[in-house]
Amino acid sequence: MATLKDIADHLGLSPATVSRALNDFPEVSEKTRKRVREMAEQMGYRANRSAQRLVTGRAGMVGMIVKTSADLRADQTFLEILVGLSAALAARDTDLVLAVDQGRDPVKAYRRMLDRDLLDGFILNAPAPNDPRVVFLRERGIPFVVHGRDRLDADYPFFTIDNFALAAESVQLLTALGHKRIAYLNGAEGYSYATRRRDGFLAAMAEAGLPVVEGALTHDTPSEAAGYRQALSLLAGQRGAPPTAFICSSMLLAEGVMHAVRDRGLSVPRDVSIMAHDDSLPLLDAINFSPSLTVTRAPLRDACAPLANALIDLIGGADPRSLQTLNRAELIVRDSTGPAPDQGDTAWP
Template sequence: MKLKDLAQELGLSLTTVSRALNGYSEVKESTRLRVTAAAQRRGYMPNPAAKRLALGRSGYVGLVYPFGPNDLGDPSFLTVISGLRAVLEANHYELLLISEAPDDPIQSYRRVMSSGLVDGLIVARTQRHDPRLALLQEHGLPFVAHGRSELSAPYPWLDYDNELGGRLAAERLLSLGHRRIALLSADLGLTFAWQRRAGFMSALQAAQVSPQPQYLREGVFDRRSGYQAMGSLLELPTPPTAVLVDNNLSAIGVLRQIEERKLVLGRDISVIIYDALPPDTLQSKHITIVQQPDLLGAGRALAELMLRRLQGESPEQLHTLLQPLLVDGPSDGPVFSLCS
């Protein structure tokens, strides 16, 4: 079923049928109805390759995602993807998850760029010095970064105020009287980890508390490393009395470690987690977290930025900064209690 068939069937020209279907004004309303009805009835769907060739655009927005073995990715990011997808779809773009070559991620970006498969790209999990963004900028493919990066020229981004989040958490712990506060960070090359740490440090400095090197851990990014890092913290001669955990995945391991040692949260040690735990995690209740309240909305905003970028808007204005919130556990329980 091609446009030509449809035209023949209706006794119309290709041009008219095409225009009728694409909502042009210079076609009689009655004809349009005839055409759309026929298209509906015959189940006509335009050939995307042809359309794309003619139009010079694809209607796809890409997102390169690592599907390596064991790579579960960031659970909360899946929510973002969900919102992103919804808005793109409403605007006749489809979201394509492109699997990242595990050995050479940059290569995946190269291929996507030169193939012209997508009209734009979402770049997630930005690093402070991100070769992917540099590459895209050089190449000229429209992109929106999920997380900021250090880049010479302006570029569109959506980010969370991680610095504020880090500060809020630290301030809360300080106000509870803690002075020996640990911070478990993911890889500090990742922008968000760096930012959260910066906020954390600034709060400590403002309170005249000097952060101790042995309390600052880096590269803590999954259950196991969270478990280990927490273990080693607790075995220090003077262990910290409070911990801020950078990311929710490692927080699971952290909580586990605490629980196994029969420590009581809020009494023996205080913990704040950045990002809500994955929803079906068992230890998810009653714990204070720094949260981006509306991840679905973040995804939607990301899509908006991309759409505006694709419409040719220049990147200068295309920034969205979302504010985190410090969310306490339920008020009827102690602030930092663990309850599986």
């Protein structure tokens, strides 16, 4: 493998100059820069990263820890993030090192990685309230960014969509269509995204002067089976008059709900309107539903580049507060929502 010195020897220059030329230092003459570049290319030169790291103290690598305790099966989304993130980091010349959090102590995996490797920073996902990982990394002064946020006044860099707003907007669309009995099938309890959506749903219902009956707001694994089960139970009216509209926190839930509505011999949107939040995952396209699905849409992929860039910028010394992104979801009205049915036009008691 060619080294800096090899290039220098071939060109009658010093390694120092070659290094400066390759790293685009302004003081190098254009002519020298060009000669160096060409020779480097010709010799197939690749900088030895270990040597660079040793002297700069920069790794060019960041870490991410997977929690095995998490519901991997439901977590279609995690892989999407992993893939997008890795690509976005590559564009910034940074690699992603993956580790597993096997145990009870969520901080252990981080400690191990920090001991073993030179890592410039970390990416966290699904933060819990007062997340111990956040506490630990902050204590050690390690740069990190978070996908999601555990509190509204988070002081770390994060990327999140406005979960409160998307839930509220869904309600508003449906109430404008005359719906009064609206069910919300939410994700599992404890995740901050689910909490925000719940709050947005309840706030918008309250603002519309509509009560929410016990059981019309559920928390469950975001799977097709859960959607099917919940919808069937609600449509049976066991917990009061059946809803005329469903808002689903995920597309998989919506699949289940559609299925249940059909199995009950009902029609969408004539008898029941259905909406969902769409993460834009591959192979799960809202347009392919029949009828096509009205959604709030925010591609999960959109989180990746902002997260990657925020982390790199943070490592570069940027102000954490300037690296916070709150994205709005897009409301897309399709064929699965329509006016409330005549006979269903009364609110829950």
